[in-house]
Amino acid sequence: MRRQFLYNQIRRLSLAELNQNVLNAKYAVRGSIPIRADELSEQLKKDPKSLPFKKIIYANIGNPQQLDQKPLTWFREVLSVLQNPNLLDKGIYKRDVEERARRLLNDVKSLGAYSNSSGSAYVRKTVARFMDERDGFKSDPANIFLTNGASTSVSYLIDVLSTGKKSGFLIPIPQYPLYTASISLNGATPLFYYLNESNEWSTDPKQIKNIVVKAESEGIDVKALVVINPGNPTGALLSAEDIAGIIDVAAQHDIILIADEVYQNNIFQGEFVSVKKVLCELLEKDYEKYKHVKLASLNSTSKGFSGECGQRGGYMELFGFPAFFKDVIFKLASINLCSVVSGQALVDLLVNPPQEGEPSYELYEKESADVHSTLEQRANALFSAFKEMEDVSCNMPMGAMYLFPRLHFTESEYPELFKIAETKEVPVDEIYCLELLEKTGICTVPGSGFGQVPGTYHVRTTFLAPGSDWVTSWTDFHKKFVNHYKIKK
């Protein structure tokens, strides 16, 4: 082996020469705090006793199988046959596993073949049927696009709709930062509407309407309105009434609706109602009023009880869009050839699970119910801990896999904390998250990474990590933090 050449000196390339839209994009879920967590994790591998904790608890990202969640047997058995069809007819798997594998192979031929750029025709039909049964309204498989998780769907939509700085996208605050990142990448303008923390992070259609009117008066072409339901990072669930209010704004102002519904299977309180269902009900009542509304609905195999993040399965339905728009999305998808075919198959397995009476039914039901109840217990345990913490308030999540507690820190009560934040030029909640990480190994994301009402501070944490030790160590940390920074009265 000859020598290794390393990067040595920069003659030409500078940050200023790169795409400024890319440089402006921010994605805190894998930003500075998670990067620091990775450094600490490496340090622990080399010297396990060098830090006051034994391992990093990755609570920054909804990644259940990185923690201890087991994949569902049904998914993995069928996928293993798709990878190796020689496993068929060996008495290894149940009848319905083999049948489904055969059906999928019949359509995709091999996981190693590019599919159609919008995805397998068979799987798109299954998805349409799933939505039919969920909502009671007929869907068209030609409107379904299978993508690498829901992230790719979001990118496609915002790429196609962006026409520069004057194109506006309505985004909830707090939001999942993929939205602001995609808007930045396109040099478009985010228009923020605030969720109401004091009322379970609810959405106010009137506020949205006011923002639209103001933006339009300033010459902004409002392209689309994003709703995240169940909410990320808030865990809020939209009521059918609020959804109807949002659709009214979309109808009146010709704004495309983007419904991010990837947590539709993570429901702890209340009932999930899809935007599609409410829209179809409104169309039944007053077709003329709503016939122009265009709705893109997103779903994913990464969330729900499946938690198959790394498999990159997802889809979107484009409802009410003209054919040319779908053609443009198809072209964008075709430039990347197709989404991963095993992920497409997983979408099929998720939306069309074993039915009662089939051999895999009972285990599937048991495993998915177990995942659900485990998540609910962990959500409750963490929620109870936050309720007890000084200067912290928290809404109980109705859905999703996050808690977004508020830190009631004020400059008058926490002067030193605010001074440090000012010196380091970072928000107060980032200092909190960084100290939490350095002292306990718990990796979270500051509320500033998701957006929040100016002057308020939050932390986003998943409730996926097993055990109660980490909750206890967070509680201890918080006590010491408040004790250290809060002025004694």
Added chain:
Amino acid sequence: MRRQFLYNQIRRLSLAELNQNVLNAKYAVRGSIPIRADELSEQLKKDPKSLPFKKIIYANIGNPQQLDQKPLTWFREVLSVLQNPNLLDKGIYKRDVEERARRLLNDVKSLGAYSNSSGSAYVRKTVARFMDERDGFKSDPANIFLTNGASTSVSYLIDVLSTGKKSGFLIPIPQYPLYTASISLNGATPLFYYLNESNEWSTDPKQIKNIVVKAESEGIDVKALVVINPGNPTGALLSAEDIAGIIDVAAQHDIILIADEVYQNNIFQGEFVSVKKVLCELLEKDYEKYKHVKLASLNSTSKGFSGECGQRGGYMELFGFPAFFKDVIFKLASINLCSVVSGQALVDLLVNPPQEGEPSYELYEKESADVHSTLEQRANALFSAFKEMEDVSCNMPMGAMYLFPRLHFTESEYPELFKIAETKEVPVDEIYCLELLEKTGICTVPGSGFGQVPGTYHVRTTFLAPGSDWVTSWTDFHKKFVNHYKIKK
């Protein structure tokens, strides 16, 4: 089930309101002719006797497993265990299959967990070692990024480097249209250099230098130079000498090199030499001269003898880049969370196959050699057919999986053909490909989709389809086509 609501009337959305860069992007490999092929395929399903052929031969895209290529046993056995680790210790698989599966699971934990956004640390180390052994120079795993096929790597690079219309990218003509599409999406400027058809589609560094000088004098900031080696669609192989000439231009003008080397395992004549190897040899000779050269090298699991297109595995090495550049690429990757983890595992299986003495070695060697010799035979058979066709010339491919025969059609000899093309406002070779499709079911892509010297016409076809019937029917079609359109002397 209630009624189905269909798209009905457009009030607002028009093409003019969409992102013009997206509208301008073209991707012929899945463009109008393949879309027409899908329509014909649907027609055949409904009425098998309605067309003069029984099935569509998809020769438009390098998609071996859509035709009859079987996946390699080694890949699929390990991947099936990764999907279902319960298959371990059951006596189903050989020792090395189980060992590799354990090693990969040890690193990624589960295929269902998001990995690091640059990919599994273990797989990145394997890739670095593979390149070390291939080239004889040491690589750094920190420079490796695992992506969804090579397409995503290309998108990231061109996205990050584009700063509007004044940013130029040197692209070979003919080219793989992903490049022009990505440049269009960013509103940047493609700078075309022509490959020399009369000399086996060779690359001329002097021509490239002249184009750079001219572009710079016109105020274009030349960002990067793309080489595709082995060539797509040409099948050409770059010599070490020409690579050195290209590196010289890059060094003199501070241009980033993008080496698309996804066909490095599809070699039929001569030897593949990587750009990295030549660059490192030049660095050994004259470090000062070459120390600023930055090289992005791409590879994929979709091509070679694996042909696992639908699994979306790929990687790039960023050699000689400053840390901030890699940070920006990491951020872009993190917005999409991570590439598909099963595709990452497949990269490992491809670059680190079973070694002599291991249980899976013999079968792996046999299967990969079989794929290779089958491809070579098919290339030769199709090449021979083109040599016999009237007004057709063709270079024998040295690598890749395509032939790019030239159609020597002139307006004086084929006046009616040129008139039809003019009326339909499409290039002459598109008429040829469309008639070929309608008469024989063979789906190809016109040379105009890849770029060609103005006034020349070509067809790109893969040589992946099995059997000789389709070659015969192409030959028959061509005779009739010439007979119909060519003026009798």
